[in-house]
Amino acid sequence: MAHNHFHPDSYPAHVRGEVPHYDELEDAVADATEALTAARILDLGAGTGETAQRVLAKHPGARIVLVDASAEMLGAAREALSRDRIEQIVVRRLEDPLPDGPFDLVVSALAIHHLESADKRLLFRRIGEVLAGGGRFVFADVFVPDDPALAKTPVSSSLDRPDRLDDQLSWLREAGLEPHVVWSNGDLAVVTSDRPAQ
Numbered sequence: 378m379a380h381n382h383f384h385p386d387s388y389p390a391h392v393r394g395e396v397p398h399y400d401e402l403e404d405a406v407a408d409a410t411e412a413l414t415a416a417r418i419l420d421l422g423a424g425t426g427e428t429a430q431r432v433l434a435k436h437p438g439a440r441i442v443l444v445d446a447s448a449e450m451l452g453a454a455r456e457a458l459s460r461d462r463i464e465q466i467v468v469r470r471l472e473d474p475l476p477d478g479p480f481d482l483v484v485s486a487l488a489i490h491h492l493e494s495a496d497k498r499l500l501f502r503r504i505g506e507v508l509a510g511g512g513r514f515v516f517a518d519v520f521v522p523d524d525p526a527l528a529k530t531p532v533s534s535s536l537d538r539p540d541r542l543d544d545q546l547s548w549l550r551e552a553g554l555e556p557h558v559v560w561s562n563g564d565l566a567v568v569t570s571d572r573p574a575q
């Protein structure tokens with residue numbers, strides 16, 4: 378995901394150039410939310426709203442809160458989504474506190490790898506706190522693969538900070554969640570993490 382500044386006009390072609398399985402990955406995120414009935418959804422690193430559109434299509438009664446550090450990317454998401462499906466648009470870094478929960482679903486695609494390891498770990502803890510009991514976190518990202526030959530997604534040493542999948546699964550468990558890998562392709566994976574019902 379080597380890009381020093383995501384721009385909404387160039388992003389769709391850029392991401393599909395770097396991640397040839399982008400649409401499959403986004404569909405896998407949305408499919409992984411289907412088991413739940415969601416009324417309130419949080420999208421972290423929402424970008425132009427590609428994930429949000431797919432997830433909202435699976436949850437006709439739901440409204441979404443979009444978070445991203447880039448006001449430009451969120452501007453494109455605002456245009457792409459129906460106004461009545463957006464609860465709030467928040468220009469904020471994922472290193473900072475999350476919007477108030479509870480959320481039935483938290484989703485994130487290709488964004489968390491931008492965070493340092495300690496910030497990923499803290500983010501997972503915060504996600505565990507804003508998820509409703511019985512809620513689900515679904516995230517897709519690029520990981521450092523065990524086999525270096527699988528490291529196909531372009532990463533920039535200054536902007537991208539992928540970690541090993543196993544490490545992130547253990548940080549999710551630390552956050553009180555129950556993670557499962559539901560899709561993978563090379564150095565990309567989609568992980569669901571359920572918060573037990575209370």
Ligand SMILES: C[S@@+](CC[C@H](N)C(=O)[O-])C[C@H]1O[C@@H](n2cnc3c(N)ncnc32)[C@H](O)[C@@H]1O
Nearest residue numbers: 422423424445446447450470471486487488491
């Ligand atoms: C590769 S794009 C993914 C966008 C969207 N989730 C998708 O799947 O198409 C990464 C997004 O993460 C945002 N981002 C990068 N670092 C961030 C950070 N530290 N906090 C919040 N957003 C960040 C960027 O602005 C960008 O919109």
